[in-house]
Structures are given as structure tokens and as C-alpha cells.
Amino acid sequence: MPQSLRLPARVALLSRCLSELGVPRQPSVPPAATRGPRSLAEMPGPSPAAFLYDLLCRGGLRRLHELQVEGRARYGPVWKASFGPILTVHVAEAGLIEQVLRQEGDFPVRSHLSSWKDYRVCRGHACGLLTAEGEEWQRLRRLLGRLLLRPRAVEGYAGPVADVVGDLLRRLQRQRDRHPQHLVPDLAAEFYKFGLEGISSVLFASRLGCLEQEVPRDTETFIRSINTMFVMTLLTMAMPKPLHRLFPKPWQTFCEAWDYMFAFAKGHIDRRVAEVAENGEPAEQMCLTDHLVREKVPMKTIYGNVTELLLAGVDTISSTLSWSLYELARHPAVQAALHRELAAALGTGCSPSATALGKVPLLRAVVKETLRLYPVIPANARVVPDRDIRVGDYLVPRKTLITLCHYATSRDARLFPAPDSFRPERWLRRDAARHPFASLPFGVGKRSCVGRRLAELEIHLALARVRATPLLSPVVPSRPQRPSPVSPLRLSVDPAALRGAAGARRWPRPPHDPHPARPRGHHQPPVPQPMSGD
Numbered sequence: 001m002p003q004s005l006r007l008p009a010r011v012a013l014l015s016r017c018l019s020e021l022g023v024p025r026q027p028s029v030p031p032a033a034t035r036g037p038r039s040l041a042e043m044p045g046p047s048p049a050a051f052l053y054d055l056l057c058r059g060g061l062r063r064l065h066e067l068q069v070e071g072r073a074r075y076g077p078v079w080k081a082s083f084g085p086i087l088t089v090h091v092a093e094a095g096l097i098e099q100v101l102r103q104e105g106d107f108p109v110r111s112h113l114s115s116w117k118d119y120r121v122c123r124g125h126a127c128g129l130l131t132a133e134g135e136e137w138q139r140l141r142r143l144l145g146r147l148l149l150r151p152r153a154v155e156g157y158a159g160p161v162a163d164v165v166g167d168l169l170r171r172l173q174r175q176r177d178r179h180p181q182h183l184v185p186d187l188a189a190e191f192y193k194f195g196l197e198g199i200s201s202v203l204f205a206s207r208l209g210c211l212e213q214e215v216p217r218d219t220e221t222f223i224r225s226i227n228t229m230f231v232m233t234l235l236t237m238a239m240p241k242p243l244h245r246l247f248p249k250p251w252q253t254f255c256e257a258w259d260y261m262f263a264f265a266k267g268h269i270d271r272r273v274a275e276v277a278e279n280g281e282p283a284e285q286m287c288l289t290d291h292l293v294r295e296k297v298p299m300k301t302i303y304g305n306v307t308e309l310l311l312a313g314v315d316t317i318s319s320t321l322s323w324s325l326y327e328l329a330r331h332p333a334v335q336a337a338l339h340r341e342l343a344a345a346l347g348t349g350c351s352p353s354a355t356a357l358g359k360v361p362l363l364r365a366v367v368k369e370t371l372r373l374y375p376v377i378p379a380n381a382r383v384v385p386d387r388d389i390r391v392g393d394y395l396v397p398r399k400t401l402i403t404l405c406h407y408a409t410s411r412d413a414r415l416f417p418a419p420d421s422f423r424p425e426r427w428l429r430r431d432a433a434r435h436p437f438a439s440l441p442f443g444v445g446k447r448s449c450v451g452r453r454l455a456e457l458e459i460h461l462a463l464a465r466v467r468a469t470p471l472l473s474p475v476v477p478s479r480p481q482r483p484s485p486v487s488p489l490r491l492s493v494d495p496a497a498l499r500g501a502a503g504a505r506r507w508p509r510p511p512h513d514p515h516p517a518r519p520r521g522h523h524q525p526p527v528p529q530p531m532s533g534d
């Protein structure tokens with residue numbers, strides 16, 4: 001198939017081939033109204049062998065997001081698939097995703113199958129918010145929700161984040177000055193370091209030195225450990241436990257990577273606690289560790305939570321920033337409009353406040369549209385442990401892993417006209433027709449992303465201050481310019497610069513861990529599309 005055949009064309013071709021081969025797109029079973037809900041056995045889906053073939057031989061592990069779109073075209077909005085011991089029901093229709101989430105109960109469960117939890121039990125670590133369940137999760141959620149989701153709490157982290165943004169700009173400037181064509185050769189990698197530096201400043205008021213000339217060795221090892229752990233996550237989950245004894249290497253490697261991450265976070269937390277014990281609590285700009293200590297949270301719980309938050313707050317930020325800049329570079333008119341709005345709302349203030357940024361609707365719309373097209377986490381998941389639930393025409397047995405395919409819904413032409421085009425303006429209109437569960441990059445409800453406000457703060461601050469034409473342009477030669485305080489956001493990104501970095505970090509991820517192992521498929525190098533298609 002020619003490379004140029006884009007996703008919608010491929011999906012259309014696939015459905016045409018299927019109908020020509022006489023494969024019905026919907027199974028011809030009488031409607032549920034006349035015969036009661038259908039069982040799991042009646043649900044369509046690939047055989048375990050066919051699914052394994054797709055995953056391993058057709059590059060499916062790298063493009064799980066595309067399998068969602070293909071699955072919906074082939075089987076309809078609900079289908080099942082098995083990977084090793086894991087059977088999962090896929091749901092790829094906004095209304096049905098809503099139906100599942102409305103039945104999630106008081107203690108929503110993302111997955112029962114996490115090797116992350118096994119590791120914590122094995123080492124005696126406390127679970128953090130990502131992995132905790134039941135009442136323990138609820139207690140943590142109330143506490144962290146207060147410290148991370150309330151607008152005033154988030155405003156309190158704006159100062160340290162703005163400092164890190166300043167360092168990012170200086171680093172990009174240095175790199176550009178050194179490059180013969182005035183390019184930043186690996187922009188996505190720079191944003192990755194920014195993500196790590198930013199979240200560390202919020203969690204334990206540490207500066208890791210990621211944006212310095214030389215990245216410290218322990219920080220590099222930490223970054224490598226995250227990657228290793230992500231790669232090993234899927235492998236350790238797909239292997240039934242008895243096999244761990246026969247083939248111990250994946251589990252050992254997985255545990256060693258986690259050990260390093262826990263030790264790294266603990267080192268920084270302990271340093272911060274000692275610093276505060278010596279000098280007293282800071283009058284302002286408290287970091288999350290300070291707040292948790294003040295709340296008398298046991299140290300073991302602090303270690304567990306801060307390690308998970310550290311992990312959750314790195315490539316979510318870097319991926320969203322990379323894609324936002326990529327799309328802005330391809331859409332100069334949007335870029336110009338954004339620049340105008342930023343200049344009008346922020347004037348020449350050096351570091352815009354979170355409140356001021358909130359007054360730039362186009363900035364929010366750009367990020368929403370980026371996350372619709374490239375959701376960092378393209379599939380979410382739920383398990384309802386204690387009762388069977390109705391999903392469309394089916395009755396899904398309790399404890400079944402349900403994958404919520406929101407990449408497929410956010411590219412659904414019925415919900416988003418011209419779904420593959422970058423059109424931030426669609427978020428500026430009041431669109432009564434849009435389904436509220438169609439694009440859910442942060443999830444929704446009780447178990448949705450607790451870092452959402454912080455993520456938006458970091459991304460908005462960085463986008464608002466990244467400057468400008470010569471910084472990233474492969475075409476326009478750079479004229480030495482002093483960084484201006486407010487970003488005249490008029491960059492032209494070299495897609496190749498993004499491509500290199502995004503391509504370098506592709507790894508598989510299971511569909512049900514929220515941050516663990518991102519499905520890198522949709523992070524694949526963006527291939528520039530003709531603008532006329534938009």
C-alpha cells in the first residue's frame with residue numbers, strides 16, 4: 001500500500017474489501033430489543049491468532065490507535081480481542097463510552113491486570129494514585145485533587161514552572177546558535193527534558209539540570225529507566241505468571257527499572273524534607289512534597305505517590321508540546337492569530353500568570369485540538385469488578401477489561417467534520433451537536449487525570465513563550481535576537497527535527513494503564529500533509 005494512502009482512505013479501502021469479500025460489517029443478529037442483550041460469546045472480533053498476527057506481524061503494537069479505527073470499521077462499535085491471557089472488549093462510540101463510564105461506580109478501576117501493582121506488592125512499596133484502588137485510592141484522590149486540581153493551588157506552581165520555561169528558551173536559543181543552519185536538531189527530546197524538569201520543580205522543588213549543557217548522569221539513567229519500564233510493562237503482562245520463573249529476564253529488568261525510579265524520587269524527596277527541616281517551611285512557592293509533609297502523610301505514601309506523579313508528568317507534556325508546535329508550524333494563519341491574541345492579552349509581561357493565559361481562548365483551543373488529533377493516551381480502560389454491565393446491545397460480564405477507544409471517537413467524521421484536519425476554531429464555537437464524550441484526552445469523572453490543570457499550565461506557559469521565527473526555522477536564517485518576554489509565536493518548525501525525536505521513542509503500551517507505556521504509534525513521525533487537504 002503506498003505510504004501516501006492516509007488513514008481514512010485506508011479504512012475506507014478496508015471496509016470496501018471486506019464487503020466485497022462478503023464479510024458483514026455488523027453481525028446479522030436480531031436487534032437486542034426483540035431478544036434481550038447479547039452475550040460476550042456473540043460479540044464479533046478477531047480470533048486470538050489473528051489479533052496476535054496483527055500485533056506482532058503487522059506492526060500493531062506500534063499503532064494500537066489505528067487498530068481502533070480498523071476494528072470499528074470491521075466489527076462495529078463494540079468488539080472483543082484477546083492478547084495472551086487478557087481478553088478485552090473494545091468500545092468505540094462516544095455514546096457507548098459514556099454508557100460505560102456512567103456505570104463505573106464509586107471506586108472506578110482502570111485495570112486488574114497491572115504488573116505495576118505486582119511490583120509494588122513484591123517490593124513492599126505503597127501504591128500511588130495511579131495504581132491504588134478502593135478506599136485507599138479515594139483518600140489519596142481527595143488529598144491530591146485538593147493540591148493539584150484547585151485553580152488557586154495550581155497558580156501556586158506557576159512561578160517554578162515559569163523559571164523552567166525560561167531555561168527551556170535559553171537552551172533552545174543556545175542550540176540554535178550552535179547549529180550551522182540555525183536549527184534545533186531534536187526538539188521533541190528537548191521537550192522531554194523540559195517535562196521532567198518542570199514536574200520535578202513542582203513535586204520536590206528540585207532542579208535536575210536537564211536543561212543545562214550536560215545532563216547529569218543520574219538524570220539520564222532515570223530517563224532510560226522510564227523507557228525500559230514502559231517496554232517491559234506489556235511483556236510482563238502478556239506473560240502468564242508461571243512463565244516468569246521460566247523466563248525471568250523481563251520481570252527482573254522491569255523491577256530494576258522501577259527500583260531506580262523509586263530510589264531517584266526518594267533521593268529528591270529526602271533532600272527536600274531535610275532542607276525544610278533545616279531552614280523551615282518556605283513562605284511561598286511550596287512544592288507538593290512540602291504540602292504532603294504538612295498534611296502528615298506517611299513517608300512511604302509520599303514516596304509511592306511522588307514517584308508515580310513524576311512518571312506521569314513527563315512525556316504527556318512533551319508529546320503535547322511537540323505536536324502543538326508541529327501543527328502551528330503547518331498552519332501559519334492559526335499561528336498569526338494566536339500571536340495576536342497573546343500579545344493583546346498579555347502585553348509585554350515577562351511571565352504571564354495562569355489567570356492571564358486563561359484569557360486567551362485560542363491558546364486553549366490549540367491545545368484541545370492537538371489532544372483531539374494526538375491524544376497522548378489514545379485508549380483508556382475500565383473494569384467493573386462487582387456486576388455485569390450493559391454496553392450497547394451486549395451484557396459485559398463483571399471483571400472484563402473494557403478498552404475505551406477515544407482515539408477512534410475523536411477522529412469520527414460524524415462528530416468532528418474533517419476529522420484529520422487541525423482546526424482549533426472548532427473549539428471556539430458552541431457546538432450543540434458535539435458529544436461530550438467524543439474527545440476525552442484527560443478522561444472524565446472521578447478517576448480522570450489529576451494532573452490536568454498542572455499539565456495545561458505547563459503547556460500554555462511554554463507555548464505562550466516559545467519564540468519565534470528564527471528559533472526553529474529550517475528556511476529562514478536566524479538573525480541574533482534577544483529573547484523577547486512574550487512569545488511572538490511565529491515559528492516554523494522543521495518537521496524533520498520533530499520526526500527524529502518522536503521516532504526515536506516508539507514503544508508499545510498496554511491499553512489500560514493511563515500513563516504507563518504510551519502507545520507510541522500515534523507519536524510516529526509526522527509526515528507533512530499538503531495544506532490544501534485542510
Ligand code: HEM
Nearest residue numbers: 129130312313316441442443444447448449450451455514
Ligand atoms: C497532556 C498531559 C496529560 C494527559 C493527556 C493526561 C491524561 C490522563 C488520562 C487519560 C488519565 C486516565 C483518566 C481515566 O482513567 O479516566 C490520566 C490519569 C492520571 N494522570 Fe494524567 N495526563 C496528563 C498529564 C499529567 C500530569 C502532568 C500528571 C502529574 C502531575 C498526571 C497525573 C495523573 C495521575 C496521577 C492519574 C491517575 C488519576 C487517578 O487514577 O485517580 N497527568 N491522565
